[in-house]
Amino acid sequence: MRIVDVCAFYAPRGGGVKTYVERKLQAGAAAGHEIIIVAPSDNAQVMEAQVTGGSAGGGRIVMMPARRFPFDRRYCYFDDEASLHTMLDRLQPDMVEASSPWTSAAMVARWPGAAPRALIMHADPLSAYAYRWFGSMLSRQAIDRGFDWYWRHLRRMDDSFDMIVSACDSLSERLTAGRLANVVTLPMGVEPGHFTPARRNEDLRARLLARCGLGPDATLLLGVGRHAPEKRWPMVIEAATSAGYRNPLGLVLVGDGRDRARVRRAAANNPHIQLLAPTSDRARLAELLASADALVHGGEAETFCMAVSEARASGLPVIVPDEGGASDQLQPGSGFLYRATQADSLAETIAHFIATGPARHRAHATALAPTVITMDDHFARLFHAYEQIVDGRRHAA
Structure with missing residues (x-):
């Protein structure tokens, strides 16, 4: 055809x-x-x-x-x-x-x-x-x-x-x-041939946490996506800041876009949040995903959510809103839902994820990684x- x-x-x-x-x-x-x-x-x-x-x-x-x-x-x-x-x-x-x-x-x-x-x-x-x-x-x-x-x-x-x-x-x-x-x-x-738990790099994880002013015992959350209002990154930053009062927590956001000024303002007063430029290097993105402790996503308007699919294929637990395409991808053991648009609910979910053992949740997500369709x-x-x-x-x- x-x-x-x-x-x-x-x-x-x-x-x-x-x-x-x-x-x-x-x-x-x-x-x-x-x-x-x-x-x-x-x-x-x-x-x-x-x-x-x-x-x-x-x-x-x-x-x-x-x-x-x-x-x-x-x-x-x-x-x-x-x-x-x-x-x-x-x-x-x-x-x-x-x-x-x-x-x-x-x-x-x-x-x-x-x-x-x-x-x-x-x-x-x-x-x-x-x-x-x-x-x-x-x-x-x-x-x-x-x-x-x-x-x-x-x-x-x-x-x-x-x-x-x-x-x-x-x-x-x-x-x-x-x-x-x-x-x-x-x-x-997910695009085949790139995203796998085998790309996990503990040295990279430690370097990212160090950029956030934290040691390797802290929890590393990763967010990937355009800086656009519908992605709700300021809400994610607010929730991570709140959860970080109780637990050592670093958040790295990978992306850029028309909402960049608002995202930067939201992150400006928290040294534990770092903003990275987007990358077209699929191997580098795959390594970033596999090396974090969880992916966090704020947008409830996704029609599929490629970032969540790539994170799941990388063996990464996902923390996503309970509406939209990101939530449809969630399987038991692969992550957590929070109330869409609600920073307090996201903060509570992050705290629960940390309290119940990120390594254990990552092991579950790693076992499910091969089930992600390509x-x-x-x-x-x-x-x-x-x-x-x-x-x-x-x-x-």
Whole structure:
């Protein structure tokens, strides 16, 4: 098959979506499919995928001229529907994906081509914005009523797409409750070959704790992700500071983003919290994850949460909110839940984790690490679903 992914969230310096896209190119080539990523950019260029194997000869990333996204300058957004339709006509896909529920999905829905199409829910705007902004004042039912225009938009997309792909059960349940009929849950998985408990480095752990002004007997928590409001890093910092009054505790946050100033202010008065720049070195990230005592995450708006998946594959216990994609990944023995958005609940959960033995919890998490699904597992299921849709269309024709 020739699969064209209209990927509004791809950027060369992006995060989880970039990792997902680049692995898709590898998996598609290995399965004999041609993957073409169509992404918005501030300049037109075509990048051939650097993959090995696969009868289709790999794939490519086609960057189309577009405008910069005003709130995150790493990204652009599709703003020329006619040009996008012309590109799809030229590429003649067997299957089309849209990877954002916003304008680009509507553009793909209106494309007059005959190819079947799927919408990948890489984002959950209601959780990331509406529920976060208004959740302290209104129930989710009331917020959903106020944002009924968005639900009507999603139902129109559901009518136009053959499949709506969700990476976690909680999002799938909300979409189905919102009267979408074509929802399929396909967890994304972790990039294979990098994340394993075998990468644990006690010397690295001791150095990170020393940066936090603590000895090796302290507990080392790690947070990984963009500095964005929906990640709630200031809340995580507040909770770690509170828990640290009772136990020697260091927190290392790996990331950057538009909310960096607020994150830095939150951490400024606590020497036991250190901020590290994001890294594209997968081996270094894998070593960081395997060498901590637990991963802590603040965002309840995740559609999957790659950081939690990578931590679990590294044998790291996870401490995550009880809403969103991060919580859906939790298995008995792999970590702890706290009440989403509540710093006091997170502080209590961190204290409980320390009191009940981080080494014991890490041993449980290490035993479960091999059960974490990989991205290749995800893509095998995704491509199989696409083949069934394409074959069904051909037979019907």
